[in-house]
Amino acid sequence: MNNNNRILIVDDNPALHEDFRKILLGNQNKAEERLKSSAQDLFGEDKSTSGSRLEFELDFASQGEEAFHKVVAAHQEKRPYALIFMDVRMPPGWDGITTIEKIWEKVPLTEVVICTAYSDYSLDDVIAKLGVSERLLFLKKPFDSVEVMQIAIAQTKKWNLEQAYRKHTEELEMLVEARTKELDLERAKSVHGAKLMALGEMAGGVAHEINNPLAIIHTNGNLLRDLMTEDFDKEMGLKITEKIMKTTERIAKIIKGLRSFSRSGDDDPFDAVTVGQIVEETIGICREKFKIHDIKIISENPSPMTKIECRQVQIIQVLLNLFNNAYDAIEKLPERWVRVEVKDFQDCVEISLTDSGNGLPQAVKEKMYQPFFTTKEIGKGTGLGLSISRGIVSSHHGTFWLDEKCKNTRFAFSLPKQQPKEKKVA
Numbered sequence: 001m002n003n004n005n006r007i008l009i010v011d012d013n014p015a016l017h018e019d020f021r022k023i024l025l026g027n028q029n030k031a032e033e034r035l036k037s038s039a040q041d042l043f044g045e046d047k048s049t050s051g052s053r054l055e056f057e058l059d060f061a062s063q064g065e066e067a068f069h070k071v072v073a074a075h076q077e078k079r080p081y082a083l084i085f086m087d088v089r090m091p092p093g094w095d096g097i098t099t100i101e102k103i104w105e106k107v108p109l110t111e112v113v114i115c116t117a118y119s120d121y122s123l124d125d126v127i128a129k130l131g132v133s134e135r136l137l138f139l140k141k142p143f144d145s146v147e148v149m150q151i152a153i154a155q156t157k158k159w160n161l162e163q164a165y166r167k168h169t170e171e172l173e174m175l176v177e178a179r180t181k182e183l184d185l186e187r188a189k190s191v192h193g194a195k196l197m198a199l200g201e202m203a204g205g206v207a208h209e210i211n212n213p214l215a216i217i218h219t220n221g222n223l224l225r226d227l228m229t230e231d232f233d234k235e236m237g238l239k240i241t242e243k244i245m246k247t248t249e250r251i252a253k254i255i256k257g258l259r260s261f262s263r264s265g266d267d268d269p270f271d272a273v274t275v276g277q278i279v280e281e282t283i284g285i286c287r288e289k290f291k292i293h294d295i296k297i298i299s300e301n302p303s304p305m306t307k308i309e310c311r312q313v314q315i316i317q318v319l320l321n322l323f324n325n326a327y328d329a330i331e332k333l334p335e336r337w338v339r340v341e342v343k344d345f346q347d348c349v350e351i352s353l354t355d356s357g358n359g360l361p362q363a364v365k366e367k368m369y370q371p372f373f374t375t376k377e378i379g380k381g382t383g384l385g386l387s388i389s390r391g392i393v394s395s396h397h398g399t400f401w402l403d404e405k406c407k408n409t410r411f412a413f414s415l416p417k418q419q420p421k422e423k424k425v426a
């Protein structure tokens, strides 16, 4: 970034303009000689290598209002002043303090040196009007030329450093914002991925679930065909057709469940759904896999007609995560069962899944809600199930917990029957 050494001198006395010109521009080389050593003291710059000339660009105003307009215009043209030397008394117009106040309203980062001969304003008056500011210096008239030069160097340098710092911070903020967006996207993807994986774990069972009714349809189709060739028994024909219809309906139900579950569900509206339907649909997805591994599913009070306002797909996902975890935990235990319970309270329902395991070790309890924490072998668990489930429940204004009083392993969550009004579409 190029250094900005633009300085505005504001004084109603033209002779003073001339003084500043002489000090800051005139006899540049001589001034430089004297001041390079000051610069070195101040900033540790090496005279032999810095190579930069102390070149200031000066501009002048005789009245406060004129100065104000110049500062605003320069700012708009993106050629701001780094520093202003401001006289205090400038009749008939605004005094220096008022001018600074107006300027800072529009261009707050401008460095200012108040030049004053007598105490027109006490320090307290200035602070009362302008506040405490690190952008303000006082310079007593008559000036010492070295002091003026030192102030000009120090304050323009300060302005430039601050600009560079702000630009850097802005760039960093933009970087952080962009990265946060990327991470959010990644998170959303992995949440969806975890859901598909949970579904994948059930896929074998689901295939079985569909295969059985297909076999039934096939057999009944055959029966029906045979029936056609003999003397047609209408009653028998009707029975077989009925069976085929029922079985296709069963398959349609499974497919509907799978379809709705594989959607993200994040944007679904909150609908009133019976808890029984949620529990049944989840068990429907799990049943076969549990049956194959001889794990008993005990369902207590499974179909209350109680309705809860929720995103059904998401609540099924929570329950399915718990079923998957239970399955992994007890698959190889001699005693294998899971129990779904629903408790109906006045304003909320509590749904829980207990498995025949013996609870969780302390080390797992401490970390289980951390995303990506898993004790399962690589490729099996993503470690997202519990953190996602807890997130879903809390987005429904409910609570998710591990029941530590239970001698088996019991996870539970409660959901309000109605969502708070203003947050329904959250």
Ligand SMILES: Nc1ncnc2c1ncn2[C@@H]1O[C@H](COP(=O)(O)OP(=O)(O)OP(=O)(O)O)[C@@H](O)[C@H]1O
Binding pocket: 194, 197, 321, 325, 326, 329, 355, 357, 359, 360, 364, 368, 373, 374, 375, 376, 380, 381, 382, 383, 384, 385, 386, 387, 409
């Ligand atoms: N019912 C349970 N019995 C024993 N341990 C459990 C049970 N549920 C969860 N855990 C422990 O908590 C850990 C984290 O569970 P979580 O569901 O978050 O991830 P995961 O099952 O490992 O992977 P993912 O669910 O993403 O496939 C599991 O790895 C397991 O150690």
Ligand SMILES: [Mg+2]
Binding pocket: 321, 324, 325, 381, 384, 385, 386
């Ligand atoms: Mg899991």
